[in-house]
Amino acid sequence: MSEKKDNFEQSMKRLEKIVEELDKGDFSLEDSLQKFEEGLKLGKTCREMLDKAESRVRKLVENEEGSLCEEETDEF
Amino acid sequence: MLFDDTQHLTVSEVNEQVRTLLEESFAEVCVLGEVSNFKSHSSGHWYFTLKDANSQLRSVCFRSDARRVGFDLEDGMQVLARGRLTVYEAYGQYQLVVSAIEEWGAGQLEAAFRALKERLEKDGLFDASHKRELPAYPFKIAVVTSPTGAAVRDIVSTLRRRWPAVDIVLCPVRVQGDQAAPEIVRALESLRDVAGIDLIIVGRGGGSLEDLWAFNQEIVARAIFDCPAPVISAVGHETDFTIADFVADARAATPTMAGEMAVPAADEVRAALQQTMGRLTHFVSSTLELHQRRLHALLASYALGRVRGRIENYMQAHDFAMENLKRRIGDVIRKRRGSVDEIVARLQGMDVKTILKRGYTLCSDARSGAMIRKVADAVRAGNLQVTFHDGHVLAEVKEKIHERKER
Numbered sequence: 472m473s474e475k476k477d478n479f480e481q482s483m484k485r486l487e488k489i490v491e492e493l494d495k496g497d498f499s500l501e502d503s504l505q506k507f508e509e510g511l512k513l514g515k516t517c518r519e520m521l522d523k524a525e526s527r528v529r530k531l532v533e534n535e536e537g538s539l540c541e542e543e544t545d546e547f
Numbered sequence: 548m549l550f551d552d553t554q555h556l557t558v559s560e561v562n563e564q565v566r567t568l569l570e571e572s573f574a575e576v577c578v579l580g581e582v583s584n585f586k587s588h589s590s591g592h593w594y595f596t597l598k599d600a601n602s603q604l605r606s607v608c609f610r611s612d613a614r615r616v617g618f619d620l621e622d623g624m625q626v627l628a629r630g631r632l633t634v635y636e637a638y639g640q641y642q643l644v645v646s647a648i649e650e651w652g653a654g655q656l657e658a659a660f661r662a663l664k665e666r667l668e669k670d671g672l673f674d675a676s677h678k679r680e681l682p683a684y685p686f687k688i689a690v691v692t693s694p695t696g697a698a699v700r701d702i703v704s705t706l707r708r709r710w711p712a713v714d715i716v717l718c719p720v721r722v723q724g725d726q727a728a729p730e731i732v733r734a735l736e737s738l739r740d741v742a743g744i745d746l747i748i749v750g751r752g753g754g755s756l757e758d759l760w761a762f763n764q765e766i767v768a769r770a771i772f773d774c775p776a777p778v779i780s781a782v783g784h785e786t787d788f789t790i791a792d793f794v795a796d797a798r799a800a801t802p803t804m805a806g807e808m809a810v811p812a813a814d815e816v817r818a819a820l821q822q823t824m825g826r827l828t829h830f831v832s833s834t835l836e837l838h839q840r841r842l843h844a845l846l847a848s849y850a851l852g853r854v855r856g857r858i859e860n861y862m863q864a865h866d867f868a869m870e871n872l873k874r875r876i877g878d879v880i881r882k883r884r885g886s887v888d889e890i891v892a893r894l895q896g897m898d899v900k901t902i903l904k905r906g907y908t909l910c911s912d913a914r915s916g917a918m919i920r921k922v923a924d925a926v927r928a929g930n931l932q933v934t935f936h937d938g939h940v941l942a943e944v945k946e947k948i949h950e951r952k953e954r
Contacts, residue, residue: 473685473686473687473714473742473743473744473745474743475686475687475712475743476682476684476685476686476687476743476745479684479686480682480683480684483683483684483820486820486823486827487823489827490823490826490827490830493826493827493830493831493834494826494830498834500834500835500838503830503831503834503835504831507827507828507830507831510824510827511824511827514820514823514824514827517820518817518820520712521712521813521816521817521820524686524711524712525711525712526706526707526710526711526712526713526714526715527714527715528703528707528714528715528717529714529715529716529717530694530716530717530719531689531716531717531718531719531734531737531738531741532719539737539740539741541716541741544717547700547703547704547707547715
């Protein structure tokens with residue numbers, strides 16, 4: 472599993488959970504604000520991951536020793 | 548000169564001689580094989596390939612004969628075809644010109660397919676419990692397919708268009724022919740050593756049953772089953788399933804659909820994120836509002852009102868008491884001050900000088916200074932000091948006159 476995937480997925484899940492919890496309501500003001508702040512941070516992280524990431528295409532090729540390695544390609 | 552050019556043949560001559568040989572030797576043959584690449588031309592002629600596990604034979608059935616065949620040919624059909632061999636000289640290809648066809652049960656490939664499917668199913672390779680969920684947000688995807696051809700381009704362009712954050716690892720393999728299956732297996736196995744693969748797409752574009760045969764082989768099925776990451780099979784065939792399709796975690800009908808299935812659309816994710824953030828903000832502002840309302844309600848509540856009323860009463864009582872106290876202390880002070888004045892006045896009245904001013908004098912012994920209060924004292928002293936308010940004089944007693952006591 473890639474770290475990016477885990478981070479993104481966990482952030483999204485946590486964010487959704489926060490909203491769900493807030494939806495059910497009845498938190499103290501302090502707790503709400505704390506969750507709100509956390510949610511803002513998570514949202515920002517997710518958005519940045521989407522905006523900053525740029526797709527790369529690499530080819531798995533066999534090198535001279537017969538083992539496989541990734542090689543950058545711009546065929547696509 | 549290497550060759551004797553008087554002995555050369557033209558291409559046409561070679562083909563013609565081969566044709567003659569073939570037609571004489573195979574004037575009538577009966578061939579058992581599986582139909583594939585079947586095409587019914589608009590002219591009414593049928594073109595197809597007969598094949599078995601190892602070999603293929605190009606075949607044609609002309610319209611007049613095709614009409615007499617009592618059924619429609621289909622790919623995968625096992626048939627007995629009667630005819631003659633000839634050479635299609637324009638291409639230099641030899642072919643079977645079929646005059647009659649009989650169906651020969653289910654095709655062997657089909658049978659092999661079914662047998663394998665049954666066996667793998669029994670082994671549990673298709674069980675829903677083994678299906679892994681596709682990751683919602685894959686960031687690294689491996690694509691196992693031919694490096695040339697439309698399939699890889701369709702997959703890569705779809706992935707990048709929808710989900711620009713994706714890293715793609717291409718595993719170039721042959722997808723057709725004897726080497727296809729082992730190469731696919733090797734690629735899938737080598738992906739175990741590539742870190743961070745979230746998802747694998749394995750497939751190719753559409754083709755006939757024998758073109759897709761690699762995806763119907765047991766080693767490929769088991770390699771897919773053993774993959775650590777979820778696998779989407781994308782063998783471009785809308786209707787027919789391959790064994791790979793059954794064993795994979797998800798099946799896409801075409802390579803483009805595999806791309807769509809593999810990744811979410813970034814725009815949609817962004818919109819959802821936006822919406823979630825909107826809800827978050829909404830909840831917090833409504834929580835603030837709620838607490839504000841609660842605070843107001845509490846402040847306005849009867850209970851607190853009563854407490855406040857009592858406090859106000861106390862405060863008022865306190866104020867009254869203080870007022871009272873001040874007033875009373877004032878009175879006391881005023882009274883006290885009056886008596887002090889009196890005393891002072893009286894003291895002042897007792898001041899000797901004031902008395903002397905009124906005309907009294909003070910008489911004392913000129914020597915001892917003792918106060919003279921009686922005639923006898925004065926006689927005893929002899930010399931007196933008489934004090935007036937503005938000084939004193941010395942005096943001498945001349946005569947003693949007793950005041951007659953009055954009755």
